[in-house]
Amino acid sequence: MLRRCLIAIALTAASWAHADTGRHADDAYRVGQTVRTFKPDAPREWRGAQTNALVTRIWYPADSTTPVVAHDIGPPGHPIFRGHPAADNAAVATNRARYPLLLLSHGTAGSADELDWLAAALASRGYIVAGVNHPGNNALEPLTREGFVLWWERATDLSEALDGMLADPTFGKRIDPERIGAVGFSLGGYTILELAGARTDLQAFESYCRGPAADSTCHPPAAKNEPVRAEPLSAGAVASLKRSGASYRDPRVKAVFALAPALGKALDEQSLARIAIPIRLVAGTADTTAPPPANILHIAQFLPHARVSMIEGARHETFLDTCVATAVSTHAALCKEAPGVDRDAAHTLAIDAAVDFFQSSLIDRKGTTAPLAARSSESP
Structure with missing residues (x-):
């Protein structure tokens, strides 16, 4: 079945250099x-x-x-990442009425800011990008057991943030x-596949993790910092577990781009096969x-029509x-790449x-166009 996938990117030293010269x-x-x-509400x-x-x-x-x-990204006075130059609270560009x-x-225990490189690049090309910091599983506040366990709830975060964006006075x-x-990285890749129509199969994932082929997604590195609590899960968490296999498809989402998606073995195979919107995997x-x-x-x-790319x-x-x-020295696990990468x-x-x-999948698809607009001066 893998023949249906196009493994599109294999880099050499020469292509690395060529790609970098064209950035932005x-x-x-x-x-x-x-x-x-x-x-x-x-x-x-x-x-x-x-x-x-x-x-x-x-x-x-x-x-x-x-x-x-x-600007840099990370704790004040101790930045970790380099951010894309940006303007806080600037007016939305006025040359189009609407933007995609x-x-x-x-990903797990991360934050939206850790994907600034991609979000800012997409914004510079005419997209509005809304990055949710998922409750209980983000770097901005203490992590929680439920934040690690109730993965499918992350899809509801995105749908409700979408509600908020569409109702926002400015955006x-x-x-x-x-x-x-939708765009997702790691556990975020799993999350957006749920928006596309994939469903979770906890029983299949638990069976996989008990077997000899179990990989690191069964014990993610961030789980070392997960709070260990002896008391049982809350009633709300128990109720959430019962709906883990429900559909979280949001029909407003027309295409998804997943980077290094995780929990592949937790996704129901038949539900993946039924996904009807464009999918890109890298x-x-x-x-x-x-x-x-x-x-x-x-x-x-x-995914019969998905295109897959692997970066060497x-x-x-x-x-x-x-x-x-x-x-690079203080956070080598996050920052240090292998020679030649x-x-x-x-x-x-x-x-x-x-x-x-x-x-x-979005701009050229049939539907309404984004007409030129008269100038306006609103700010977020």
Whole structure:
């Protein structure tokens, strides 16, 4: 079945250098960024998180004359990642009335900001990107057991953040509701596949993890920091477990792009085969956190029309932001690449793949167009 997948990217030293020289050559916009805190009215499972809200980082197109400022990402005074130059709370670019929206889902114990490299690049090409920090499983607050266990609830985070974006006084009227997609990394890749129609099969995953082929997705590295509690799960968590196999398909989402998707063995195979929207999958050949055979390549076997690309030598962490120089030694596990692997060049390949994919699956699809607009001056 793997013959149906196109393994499209295999890098040599020469192609690394070639890819890096073209980075951001097609940028049409400066990047604006802001934050929204969405608080859904309906009761929901917050997974024991301190913040009962969906804290959402938003990247968006700003006019080409907007002043931008370089910034780093990480604890104050101790940055880890290099951010894309951006303008806080700038006005949305005025040359189009509406822009496509991409929902962004981070990996286990990560944050939306760790995918700034991709979100900002997409914003510079005319997309609004909304990155949710998933409750109980993000780097901005203490991690919770429920945040690690109730994976399927992450899809509800994205759907409710989408509700918030469409209702937002500034962004709602600037979003083309016919052109909504999703991007996810690692556990975020699993999350957006659920939005596309995949369902979770906990029994199959538990059986896989008890067997000799079990991989690191059965015991993710971040679980070392997971709070250990003796008391039973809350009533809400027990109720959530009972609906783990439910469908979290959001029909508003028209295409998904998954980077190094994890929990491949937790996804019901028949539900994957029934996905009807465009899917693009990208991962690294040196990924030991979500090893390709049981994750991206396993998933792809059941997606008859998905295109798969493998970046030679890229690790799981290659798809995090590029690190500042001082962090390469202090955070080697996150930052240090193998000899001959250039993270910026890998990012360029992934960005190009995402731009091409969403151009064909969202921008060129039949439906409403985004007409030119009269100038406006609203700010987020």
